[in-house]
Amino acid sequence: xxxDFQALRLDAxxxxxxxAGGKAFNALQELTLTIKRGEFIALLGPxxxxxxxxxxxxxxxxxxxxxxxxxxxxxxDTLPPEKRGFGMVFQNYAxxxxxxxERNVGFGLRMRGAxxxxxxxxxxxxxxxxxxxxxxxxxxxxxxxxxxQRVAIARAIVIEPPLILMDEPLSNLDAKLRLETRSEIRRIxxxxxxxTVYVTHDQDExxxxxxxxxxxxxxxxxxxxxxxxxxxxxANLAVARFMGYRNVLDMAxxxxxxxxxxxxxxxxxxxxxxxQALVGERASVAIRPEEIALGxxxxxxNTIAGxxxxxEYCGRDSLIDVMTPSGTRLHVRAPTHIALGESVHVHVPVExxxxxxxxxx
Amino acid sequence: MTQAHALARAPFDRTxxxxxxxxxxxxxxxxxxxxxxxxxxxxxxxxxxxxNYSHFFTTDNLWPTIWTTLRLALPATLINVGLxxxxxxxxxxxxxxxxxITTILVVPITLGTVLxxxxxxxxxxxxxxxxxxxxxxHIYDGPIRLTHNYWGVLISLVISGFPFAFLLILSYxxxxxxxxxxxxATLGADPAAQFRHIYLPLLAPGLAMCFCLAFVQAFSVFPSxxxxxxxxxxxxxxxxxxxxxxxxxxxxxxxxxxxxIMGFVQLLIVAAVLGLRNLFYRGxxxxxxx
Ligand SMILES: Nc1ncnc2c1ncn2[C@@H]1O[C@H](COP(=O)(O)OP(=O)(O)OP(=O)(O)O)[C@@H](O)[C@H]1O
Ligand SMILES: [Mg+2]
Numbered sequence: 001x002x003x004d005f006q007a008l009r010l011d012a013x014x015x016x017x018x019x020a021g022g023k024a025f026n027a028l029q030e031l032t033l034t035i036k037r038g039e040f041i042a043l044l045g046p047x048x049x050x051x052x053x054x055x056x057x058x059x060x061x062x063x064x065x066x067x068x069x070x071x072x073x074x075x076x077d078t079l080p081p082e083k084r085g086f087g088m089v090f091q092n093y094a095x096x097x098x099x100x101x102e103r104n105v106g107f108g109l110r111m112r113g114a115x116x117x118x119x120x121x122x123x124x125x126x127x128x129x130x131x132x133x134x135x136x137x138x139x140x141x142x143x144x145x146x147x148x149q150r151v152a153i154a155r156a157i158v159i160e161p162p163l164i165l166m167d168e169p170l171s172n173l174d175a176k177l178r179l180e181t182r183s184e185i186r187r188i189x190x191x192x193x194x195x196t197v198y199v200t201h202d203q204d205e206x207x208x209x210x211x212x213x214x215x216x217x218x219x220x221x222x223x224x225x226x227x228x229x230x231x232x233x234x235a236n237l238a239v240a241r242f243m244g245y246r247n248v249l250d251m252a253x254x255x256x257x258x259x260x261x262x263x264x265x266x267x268x269x270x271x272x273x274x275x276q277a278l279v280g281e282r283a284s285v286a287i288r289p290e291e292i293a294l295g296x297x298x299x300x301x302n303t304i305a306g307x308x309x310x311x312e313y314c315g316r317d318s319l320i321d322v323m324t325p326s327g328t329r330l331h332v333r334a335p336t337h338i339a340l341g342e343s344v345h346v347h348v349p350v351e352x353x354x355x356x357x358x359x360x361x
Numbered sequence: 362m363t364q365a366h367a368l369a370r371a372p373f374d375r376t377x378x379x380x381x382x383x384x385x386x387x388x389x390x391x392x393x394x395x396x397x398x399x400x401x402x403x404x405x406x407x408x409x410x411x412x413n414y415s416h417f418f419t420t421d422n423l424w425p426t427i428w429t430t431l432r433l434a435l436p437a438t439l440i441n442v443g444l445x446x447x448x449x450x451x452x453x454x455x456x457x458x459x460x461x462i463t464t465i466l467v468v469p470i471t472l473g474t475v476l477x478x479x480x481x482x483x484x485x486x487x488x489x490x491x492x493x494x495x496x497x498x499h500i501y502d503g504p505i506r507l508t509h510n511y512w513g514v515l516i517s518l519v520i521s522g523f524p525f526a527f528l529l530i531l532s533y534x535x536x537x538x539x540x541x542x543x544x545x546a547t548l549g550a551d552p553a554a555q556f557r558h559i560y561l562p563l564l565a566p567g568l569a570m571c572f573c574l575a576f577v578q579a580f581s582v583f584p585s586x587x588x589x590x591x592x593x594x595x596x597x598x599x600x601x602x603x604x605x606x607x608x609x610x611x612x613x614x615x616x617x618x619x620x621x622i623m624g625f626v627q628l629l630i631v632a633a634v635l636g637l638r639n640l641f642y643r644g645x646x647x648x649x650x651x
Contacts, residue, residue, distance in 0.1 A: 082546045082551050084547075087548075096544070097644055107550075111545075111550050141645065
């Protein structure tokens, strides 16, 4: 396998499985994506949305039901995994139970026929990178979950593959180690200048690591965009929900003026920014808890009155539930201390009230 | 958790009592006859306590039976394990045909050794289908002798022992998480290397176990050695010697001694193989959490 490429192109990659009752369903539906050399792609989505399936298809561990995969001008979706030469960190590690940490990490190099001294040097470096020095001679069964995960990472990066596929590689680490390993992965990626496809259901991980994020739901791609765009301008309500727009209000459309939409529900009136073509009389407004301001004076545009219904202390700030008189619950994140039952006004910036087509439509 | 603590503190776990019937059974049906036979073997008709043993190792139609039996049992075991391994390896992936092939391969296990011997006599005999087919089609024109000699017994040992080895190995192989081979593939291992570096080492302890069981089974060959072999000559196995001592010479003491020697040889081989097994990894065969 040549050890470099300009672009890996996924063309309508589809994978079907026999579902319950023998009915086939698409675990991955027409994923089309071009991964440029050196790019860091995050596959983001809830559990069961087809992330691992996509990764397995790229690695060659699952045959495609449709579509094709191209490495520059070569079609590779018919090649076995060992001919593709992509590194992979498995979701359940898949460490070789009968080999020591050292031999696990060195396996890929041995398969490539590297010299003994070369293997020792590179394995040592990889183990240092994932902070596993001193564990070289243990068997995987003698390691903690987090240590196993780091062996899996080391085993995949040590062969310096042109593309490295990672399936939730940090899921089992504690908060501190997760942050450290995260920056380590980003650094390794930058240093090697290789491409990475990184599967996660953690939006923070995706936002902090990726050059581009692919958001998936039920096997279908929802949005492919930069972290800033996915965070600030979700393509649809599903992405918005997943990206932490916890307030989704179903409202009636009163007026539309350019991309400004005026909506009403009960005694709430909101002006928002349209993100999608609207049909019918209703629309959904998505607002992030941290973009709602608490305690603005009454009367202004986009101001909602209510009382504090619940407060969750989160350290730097608090998660406050505000209940409006008409019974709508708003989640607000604010660095304020506030008592339960207190009357408050909240303000929603027009730009940050995102209006999407009604979910039920 | 709390249950585990309770168990750890409990003075006596009464479920242990369930072992009693099995233990009594073992004692009555295995250990007692064994000790009885052992004692009997040291009370020969003539000579000192070791008279039977010195008789066995100095008599020309007795001691070579060890060698004769090993010459049958070891190759038969090697063939069975060696054949079963690649076939079971191929069968590890669930396909539509897997169940059928498995069933067909396993059928001989339901046949008794005597039935197999009967069948083999007619099939492999001088006037059997095999030699007639070969001669009619002129593939091989010489006389074919596959019964009443060494080969007849070997064939029968393979037929009766193979399904057993196959089933055992198949269960070991399907216990190995296929994701390990996939991981090896992403690291550049082709199918041959996946077998050599992943499956084989993880299977080795199971193969050793399978070898031992198949060997013990083959070593005590008796019916087919009589029916398909030439029990006076090349397939005069050790169990025939014991049979003759007991039921033709009515020398139970000598027969016991032969049985003890037979057990000792089996034990030697099994111990050697299990000793080799310790060189391999024997923990659980999974690749990580879950
Ligand atoms: N071998 C299989 N046979 C049948 N269905 C499968 C198979 N593998 C996966 N699926 C189904 O395909 C869908 C996608 O699975 P996949 O493993 O890709 O999810 P995922 O996004 O990786 O989820 P998670 O975050 O929980 O790992 C799921 O509904 C799953 O049940
Ligand atoms: Mg997954």
